[in-house]
Amino acid sequence: MFMRVDKLQAALPAPRKADPNAAAALQELLGGKYGEMSTLGNYMFQSFNFRSKDKLRPFYSLVASITAEELGHVELVSNGVAMLANGPDNDGDMASGGDISKTPMEAMKDIRSFASFASAGGGALPVNSNSMSWNADMVTTTGNVVVDLLHNFHLECGARLHKLRVYETLSDPTGREVCGYLLVRGSVHAHAYALALKQITGVELEKFLPTPNIPLDKIPECQKYLQEGSHRRLYTWSPNDYKEISGIWGNGEQALPTDPPGELEVVDGMPEGGKIHQLTGIPSAFTPDYAPEEMFEIATKLYKASR
Ligand code: MN
Ligand code: MN
Numbered sequence: 001m002f003m004r005v006d007k008l009q010a011a012l013p014a015p016r017k018a019d020p021n022a023a024a025a026l027q028e029l030l031g032g033k034y035g036e037m038s039t040l041g042n043y044m045f046q047s048f049n050f051r052s053k054d055k056l057r058p059f060y061s062l063v064a065s066i067t068a069e070e071l072g073h074v075e076l077v078s079n080g081v082a083m084l085a086n087g088p089d090n091d092g093d094m095a096s097g098g099d100i101s102k103t104p105m106e107a108m109k110d111i112r113s114f115a116s117f118a119s120a121g122g123g124a125l126p127v128n129s130n131s132m133s134w135n136a137d138m139v140t141t142t143g144n145v146v147v148d149l150l151h152n153f154h155l156e157c158g159a160r161l162h163k164l165r166v167y168e169t170l171s172d173p174t175g176r177e178v179c180g181y182l183l184v185r186g187s188v189h190a191h192a193y194a195l196a197l198k199q200i201t202g203v204e205l206e207k208f209l210p211t212p213n214i215p216l217d218k219i220p221e222c223q224k225y226l227q228e229g230s231h232r233r234l235y236t237w238s239p240n241d242y243k244e245i246s247g248i249w250g251n252g253e254q255a256l257p258t259d260p261p262g263e264l265e266v267v268d269g270m271p272e273g274g275k276i277h278q279l280t281g282i283p284s285a286f287t288p289d290y291a292p293e294e295m296f297e298i299a300t301k302l303y304k305a306s307r
Contacts, residue, residue, distance in 0.1 A: 011274025092280025180221025
């Protein structure tokens, strides 16, 4: 089962301006080959299909618990995409309809991913930076534990490559923060899969890291996560389950030599996270439409009745 918490895994700063092309670039980290939809899909189906779960508990629990984190990454990147497309936090114009004869959305015809506006109202979709659909061919679930873990190690290193390239294209703080947080967490996942493979095969795969060979201390947005020790933590994302991952992540294992030193630790549950920014209505794009004032009044009454 999954439980849902109404927060983002990390606090994102509001964008300085609306930049739908930056939002399109960030889509690569959502629906690209190595995006969050891919890591989620791989670990989720591998965990569903895992053979001998009881006998291979620490390895099953590793894939199962990271699945939950990846679902939160999908949520984080999706919020980042929509925030960049929509611009700074504001109270919005809650009016309905209005005069659309003066082409209020003329600028949108020149954005790279026009469909993100035309079809999704400036929100996120499971597509890459060129609006090509994410697809199920990006899921690998062989049933062979070593092949699956090795695939996951490759996937996290490939994701790091894409995150670094997208990071190099973004100047806005929102997109850079998404990349900074995901680079730290992706390093944890690559490291965790390497340690799992080392337990099974004896090969010290963690010596491959970091791949690509640029340490996290070169990325300003990674610093606060390194200082708080995020690079040394794996979460269970569960009140009681998946604790067995401490046999792989822990057990005297240390942070990578290029990161701040310390022992690896498993944390029960999830990080504190940050707020979800409001996406306010855009009357000329017919969101949320119907009769906004009336809907807000109805919602307020329902909210009060529920307390
Ligand atoms: Mn991820
Ligand atoms: Mn990951």
